[in-house]
Amino acid sequence: MSEIVIHVEGLGKRYRVGERERYVALRDVLTRAFTAPFRRGQGGRKRDELWALRDVSFDVRQGEVIGLIGRNGAGKTTLLKVLSRITRPTAGFAEVHGRVGSLLEVGTGFHPELTGRENVYLSGAILGMKKGEIVRKFDEIVSFAEVGRYIDTPLKHFSTGMQMRLAFAVAAHLEPEILFVDEVLAVGDLEFQRRCLGKMNEVAHAGRTILFVSHNLAAVNALCPRSVLLEKGSVAMDGPTPEITAAYHVRASALKDAGADLAGSKRTGTGKAVFTSVILTPIGTDGEVMPVAQTGCDLQIETTIQAHTNLPPSNVAVTIYDGGGYRLVDVNLNQKGRFLGLRAGEGARVKFVLHELLLKPGTYLIGLWLGRNSIEETDHIELASTLEVAPDAATQVHSVVFPGPYLCRFESSVSALRGSPYDESASDDSSISAQKAKS
Secondary structure, three states, X not given: OOOEEEEEEEEEEEEEOOOOOOOOOHHHHHHHHHHHHHHOOOOOOOOOEEEEEEEEEEEEEOOOEEEEEOOOOOOHHHHHHHHOOOOOOOEEEEEEOOOEEEEOOOOOOOOOOOEHHHHHHHHHHHHXXXXXHHHHHHHHHHHXXXXXXXXXXXXXXXXXXXXXXXXXXXXXXXXXXXXXXXXXXXXXXXXXXXXXXXXXXXHHHOOOXXXXXXOOHHHHHHHOOEEEEEEOOEEEEEEEHHHHHHHHHHHHOOOOOOOOEOOOOOOEOOOOEEEEEEEEEEEOOOOOEOOOEEOOOEXXXXXXXXXXXXXXXXXXXXXXXXXXXXXXXXXEHHHHOEEEEEOOOOXXXXXXXXXXXXXXXXXXEEEEEEEEOOOEEEEEEEEEEEEEEEOOOOHHHOOOOOOOOOOOOEEEEEEEOOOOOOOOOOOOOOOEEEOOOOO
């Protein structure tokens, strides 16, 4: 088993709102000591405190690539700054064993009046590279950044993207034992992002350790087998990346359990009609209801819709996403030549049955859409519920189970809610115009 290179225990960082952190000289300490008796009882202004980190504990082994994810203000950057020795913790401690390279703020150490060449040497020296090492890797750095034509031009004439490419190139060629990367993919074109991911994959395969902060969950899923979810400065979850990213989606959207009322869900659309509930029911090979979905089972997805105004014939769709937000399954009434139309005050129940759902074990997200294709979006809940797929005897013996998106067979039906007249005369499997029958 590889050795632990980062050990974090009870780490906390507190800031006082409105107060700047500064160095304390000896005279400041003596002044405070002599004036303390006179300041007692004066009721000085109490400053608000903010714990950017609180009781954070985890271990990182050599060669691990770990993603740090969470909402803005969760403490991700603060944690990397503490581990990089840029700022001191208020509580707890962190041990880091090995040469550290940090790319926390792109362009750190760059000077706009110096040329690109001079900035490579300046930034490399600040990051801890020796002159001989910079000379040896200079051509490779410039080639990676693709700024060779402008390398002797003052940096102030570089675009933001060019500066970022050069800064990342210097940090990436530091060859550290431990690399901290904070949102380096937030800026830059797709080609540059691909090159960055490729370089970090190369660093990871060389046996080095990476802590990667990003809101790009697709990149986190591609690069990091393990992730840590931070919430309000504390570790909320730590485990396999697919599970953590799916949980992050759920927590960020404040989702409720499957089948719960959707009244409080985040949604977009005109609101002429809205989804009111969704129920997921896994079904076994013998038609029995299963307590949890497993790879290859059928899945019944039943949702109810309530119309506030007249709803013209519209499409109803259910989408299944993976933890990174990739669309894996999309089923809708239009695929069967059907539509849903309602009058104001009417409601309907729409049911889809997905056969042999070949999803590998993990957590998936369910989205709902109602509208007229390319014309109107009536109601869209991107994250309405979650689906847990558990491993079974067949999938547990394989290291990789049914990877990738796929098309599945499915059936659909529409029926009226109690008290809502509804036309079921055309509910055969070939076509349906789900509209209210003439009275």
